Structure formats: structure tokens, C-alpha cells
Amino acid sequence: MNVQVLILSGVVVMLVLVVIVQSLQLRRDTQQQVKDSAAPKPVRVSEPTAAELETKLKAAYEAKIGEATVTFGTDLQATSTRLTEQVSRLTTTVIEEELVAYQKTLEEVRHVAIQAMEQIHEAVEHQRVELRDGMEAELAAEKKLLADKFDAKMGDVVSSYISEALGSGVDLGAQMQFILTSLEAHKEEIRKDLLNGV
Amino acid sequence: MASKTFQLPPAVYSPALVESVIYDIQYYLDWVRQNQIRKTVGAKAKDEPTHSAETVLVINAWLAGKPASVESLEGLLAALHALKLPEVHIMLAALPNQSQREALVTWFRTNVSPSLLLSFVADRNLGGGVVVRTPNRVFDFTWKQQLISGRSKLAGILKRV
Numbered sequence: 440m441n442v443q444v445l446i447l448s449g450v451v452v453m454l455v456l457v458v459i460v461q462s463l464q465l466r467r468d469t470q471q472q473v474k475d476s477a478a479p480k481p482v483r484v485s486e487p488t489a490a491e492l493e494t495k496l497k498a499a500y501e502a503k504i505g506e507a508t509v510t511f512g513t514d515l516q517a518t519s520t521r522l523t524e525q526v527s528r529l530t531t532t533v534i535e536e537e538l539v540a541y542q543k544t545l546e547e548v549r550h551v552a553i554q555a556m557e558q559i560h561e562a563v564e565h566q567r568v569e570l571r572d573g574m575e576a577e578l579a580a581e582k583k584l585l586a587d588k589f590d591a592k593m594g595d596v597v598s599s600y601i602s603e604a605l606g607s608g609v610d611l612g613a614q615m616q617f618i619l620t621s622l623e624a625h626k627e628e629i630r631k632d633l634l635n636g637v
Numbered sequence: 638m639a640s641k642t643f644q645l646p647p648a649v650y651s652p653a654l655v656e657s658v659i660y661d662i663q664y665y666l667d668w669v670r671q672n673q674i675r676k677t678v679g680a681k682a683k684d685e686p687t688h689s690a691e692t693v694l695v696i697n698a699w700l701a702g703k704p705a706s707v708e709s710l711e712g713l714l715a716a717l718h719a720l721k722l723p724e725v726h727i728m729l730a731a732l733p734n735q736s737q738r739e740a741l742v743t744w745f746r747t748n749v750s751p752s753l754l755l756s757f758v759a760d761r762n763l764g765g766g767v768v769v770r771t772p773n774r775v776f777d778f779t780w781k782q783q784l785i786s787g788r789s790k791l792a793g794i795l796k797r798v
Contacts, residue, residue, distance in 0.1 A: 590785050597784050599762070611731050618729075618767045619744060621778035626748045632771045633723045633749055 447521055454514045461507050465500060472496070643716045644752060646694040650742040651756045652724060654691055659717050661692040666710040673707070724754045728768040732759040 484492070622629070649658055664686055672682050688696070696705065699713040725745060733741060742755055766779035 593784070595781075597764075597781065611729060611733055611737055614730070614765050614767075615737055615740060617765070618778065619740070621767065622744060622769070623748070625776055625778070628774075629725075629769060629771060629776060630749045632774045633725065633753065635773065 443525060447518060447525065450514070451518050454511055454518070458507055458511055461503070465503060469500075643699065643713075643720070645720075645722075646691070646698050647739070647742060647746065648694055649691045650738070650754060652754050653756065655717065655720070655754065657689065658692045658695050659714065661686075661688050662696065662710060662714055662717070665692075665696075665705075666707065666714065669705065669707055669710060722752050722754045723750065723772060724756065725749075726756050726758060726770040728758045728760055728763065728770070730759065730761055730763045730765055732757060 645655070649655060665688065668683065668686050674680075675682050695717075696710075696713065699716070700709060703709065727741060738757065741757075745753060745755060764780045766777075766781070766783065768779060769776040
């Protein structure tokens with residue numbers, strides 16, 4: 440692409456050089472004619488002839504200039520067209536490249552954003568699970584505490600009721616069977632503790 | 638005379654009774670000593686002090702039919718002081734009468750250890766049952782504890798009512 444631009448630029452420079460060279464040649468011819476006319480040759484040209492020659496020269500000069508201008512204009516137009524095409528192509532390519540780069544960047548950003556979202560989601564989920572576990576544990580502890588309190592109160596209520604109902608007439612004799620049965624059921628534990636404790 | 642592993646009679650079951658017996662025997666030993674001195678100097682002997690039934694049982698178990706002497710009584714006192722028996726505290730809704738106490742003492746000495754001391758405490762708030770406190774643990778066999786341990790049943794009953 441850059442080579443094409445360079446070639447086109449070279450063509451333009453060449454055309455400019457051609458115009459400059461032709462201009463210089465024309466000027467040199469003119470100067471030569473002036474010099475020739477200024478030479479001390481004893482050439483006698485009548486005024487009508489000089490005027491005719493001048494007219495012819497002028498016409499030839501103008502024709503050359505017009506020809507060069509037309510050529511230059513044509514070349515310039517072609518160059519301009521090519522340049523426009525090139526610029527258009529370059530612009531399209533650049534835009535396409537930029538678009539691809541933009542799309543790639545957008546994709547990366549989207550990927551990063553998705554990853555971040557997933558991480559946030561995981562963190563939130565983790566937090567939620569922890570919170571739920573904590574709340575469940577707290578609830579269970581609270582429930583157990585309340586149940587224990589209730590049990591203790593109920594035990595107190597029942598035992599108080601029993602002791603109040605029995606009044607001072609606790610019949611230990613009636614309890615002896617229960618007491619001995621309870622002791623019998625745990626005698627190994629009692630013995631073990633007593634022997635270890637000595 | 639009994640050996641070092643002196644077995645207390647079943648009637649002497651509590652630390653308080655052991656202390657009381659030691660006090661009695663010490664008093665008796667003093668009397669024996671004073672009586673010996675009186676006898677030596679020809680003075681009139683003092684009356685023999687009275688002993689509790691538990692003291693008599695201990696002295697008889699120690700002497701095993703031999704006559705009491707200063708040495709034997711000193712040996713008995715030393716043996717009683719040297720006793721390091723495990724103690725069990727029994728808490729009941731009321732203090733047990735003699736037969737109930739004997740039943741409990743017999744049970745413990747038969748099923749747990751022949752040489753242990755029991756002390757009885759009453760707490761009418763227990764309602765019923767017994768709390769046994771050993772050196773390291775507390776065994777709660779009270780009705781209250783039974784009610785608490787059977788709370789699932791209580792909840793079921795409450796639901797049915």
C-alpha cells in the first residue's frame with residue numbers, strides 16, 4: 440500500500456518535473472531568441488514580419504503551454520482519482536483494522552467483565568451460604584437455649600409442684616424402690632468413679 | 638488385734654460418725670490413762686465414761702475380745718486417723734430413717750465398695766429420687782431429672798392434650 444502511494448507520488452513528482460523542464464525549455468528558447476535577436480547580426484526583419492513572427496511564436500508558446508496544461512490536468516486528474524481510491528481504500532482498511540481491534544478489545548473487556556461477574560457471583564453465593572449457615576447455627580443455638588430454658592423451667596415447675604403437693608409428708612419409703620433401682624442401674628459407673636477418685 | 642486395713646462396722650457409715658467415734662475413743666483413752674495413774678497412786682478410780690453404740694461396735698471390732706489397754710486404744714486411734722475412705726454424699730427429699738439408711742449403706746457397701754463413708758443430706762425441693770455425689774461426679778436420679786430427660790415424652794403429651 441505504501442509502495443503504491445510512493446509510486447503515485449513519484450508519478451506526480453515526474454509530471455511536475457516535466458512541466459518545470461518544459462517551462463524552462465520554453466524560457467530558454469525565448470531567451471535564445473531574445474539573445475539571437477539582440478545579437479549584433481545585421482539581420483533586418485521588417486516590422487510586419489517581426490510582428491508575424493512574434494504572433495506565431497506566441498501562438499506556438501501558448502499551444503505548448505495549453506498542451507502541457509491539458510496533459511498535466513489529465514495526469515493530475517488520474518492521479519487524484521487514484522489517490523482518492525487509495526485514500527478510500529486505506530481509510531477502509533484502517534477502519535476495518537480499527538474495527539477488528541476494537542472488536543477484539545471489546546471481546547476482551549467482555550470476557551474480563553464476565554469473569555468479574557462470575558467471581559462476584561461466586562463471592563455473593565459464598566457469602567449467602569455462610570450467612571445462611573451462620574443464621575441457621577444461631578437459630579439452632581437460640582432454639583436449643585430456649586428449649587433448655589423451657590425444660591429447666593418445666594422441671595422446676597413440675598418438681599416444685601410435686602414438692603408442694605407432697606408438702607412435708609415426703610414418703611421416702613415409697614421412693615426406696617425407685618432409688619435402689621436407679622442406683623442398681625448405675626452401680627458400675629458409681630463404682631468406677633469412686634475407685635478412680637480414691 | 639485388727640490389722641491396718643481396719644473395716645468399720647456397718648453402723649459407722651458417715652464421716653461425722655467416724656469423728657464422733659474418734660472423739661469417744663480419745664476420751665476413753667484419757668480415762669484409761671488417768672485410771673492407771675489413779676490405780677498407781679491408790680486413788681479412787683473414776684467411773685468409766687459411757688460410749689455411743691457405734692463406738693462400742695468399733696472398739697469391739699478392734700479388740701476382738703481382748704481387754705482394752707493404752708497401746709491397743711492408741712493403735713485403734715492411729716488406725717482410725719489413718720483411714721482414707723472414699724466419701725459419697727447422698728441427697729434425698731427427706732432424711733432417711735434408720736432402716737432406709739441401713740438399706741442404702743448396705744447397698745453401697747455391697748455393690749460399690751465395702752469401705753466407704755456415706756453422708757446424707759435432705760432437700761425437699763428434689764421432690765423424689767436421689768442425687769449421688771462421688772469425688773468426681775454427680776449422679777442425678779431425681780424425678781426432676783427424669784422429667785427433664787424425658788422431655789420428648791412431655792412434648793408428645795402436651796401435643797396430645
